[in-house]
């Protein structure tokens with residue numbers, strides 16, 4: 235195991251990684267910006283290195299300053315957390331060039347998977363079913379129109395360099411396509427310096443189901459089941475749960491096993507997440523793979539009993555995977571909600587300010603991951619995640635009741651500070667959500683967004699349900715450019 239790890243992040247995830255390191259007897263060093271000098275991670279770390287002003291660009295995104303901090307403290311490895319440099323293959327490469335282990339996949343694997351178009355091609359070759367659409371980037375508006383005609387409208391134009399919902403445009407009719415295509419390319423060029431885009435059929439009323447995998451550097455891998463992350467607003471997740479509800483165990487197993495096969499096939503190493511959409515017919519479609527620890531990782535920890543950050547550290551240190559698939563048992567249900575300092579009544583605008591009161595919930599099977607405490611100053615510089623409340627229970631109904639109980643206990647107050655708790659309560663009260671029959675359309679419906687679908691059952695009745703079958707494994711030579719023919 236490492237002697238010293240540098241934590242290149244802030245907020246609750248810096249604290250989460252720090253705790254894992256301490257539990258494994260690893261010395262901790264944390265970098266911080268001028269805005270985070272009083273943070274809990276700075277207080278608890280063995281060493282803390284100030285790397286710049288509040289501006290992310292000049293601190294948590296400053297690769298040179300982070301590498302210099304690692305050199306100063308004699309760290310062998312860097313944990314990037316999530317966000318910031320966590321998915322930056324160039325940063326992983328810079329770490330390697332400086333003799334540092336980046337806690338994540340090898341830089342070349344990261345680069346291939348960060349490109350969503352390339353990830354689609356690799357996963358398709360590994361036999362994963364993709365959302366219908368193009369695999370290679372689509373070079374012209376005319377080519378985009380051809381793909382759209384083949385898969386059928388609505389379609390979604392996605393930036394190859396995007397991900398996590400950034401750089402996507404939904405197109406409902408052929409008349410809108412040319413402009414949407416041009417606009418997405420221009421936006422991708424300005425956001426990512428890369429204007430390549432691809433086109434998929436836009437699947438409405440689908441569920442966002444993701445699979446947690448752990449793969450070591452010796453070719454071994456396990457999956458840790460599924461999470462449902464359909465409750466999102468503008469691609470910010472609000473509520474996540476494990477396992478994905480209201481799907482037959484056989485379907486979940488097929489998705490999880492398929493995901494693991496894909497991860498191993500592309501040489502993935504570390505903790506990763508493969509995202510899928512599951513449609514009303516319970517067919518699943520690969521979307522993208524995330525090469526980092528995710529915000530919602532605790533729900534998987536609660537149902538498996540496995541500390542994912544411990545596993546990341548062991549994998550990065552070259553230790554063979556400590557779990558066989560048969561040893562991983564899913565137990566009960568875990569639900570997480572994010573508490574952001576945002577005002578749901580004002581379009582979820584951030585509400586920075588000082589917290590006069592901050593009393594997190596307690597009680598059985600109730601975990602709160604937060605860096606905040608009474609007196610904490612929520613600044614305007616970083617994302618507004620203040621806390622995550624995660625509960626576990628033997629069944630989903632009790633887990634949801636327990637989460638409501640925990641949120642009732644949470645006391646957060648400060649001048650001008652609002653939180654997303656009132657909105658999360660509405661989600662937990664929603665009839666479709668309570669039944670586990672909700673889709674990516676849930677939040678827009680609750681917000682009354684025009685065009686949002688009314689409440690409905692996303693799941694086929696048992697009589698209509700197709701039998702789960704493993705994904706077909708087309709040979710590379712037989713790989714079509716467009717993955718599915720239009721069926722209606």
Ligand code: MV4
Pocket residue numbers: 365390397398399434435436437438440442463464465466467469509511521522674675
């Ligand atoms: C989609 C989709 C529907 N069809 N792609 C959003 C985040 C990124 N990882 C992929 N995302 C989606 N891609 C196709 N072809 C739906 C989503 C999506 C979503 C869309 C609208 C509102 C909420 C959503 C929640 C999760 C995923």
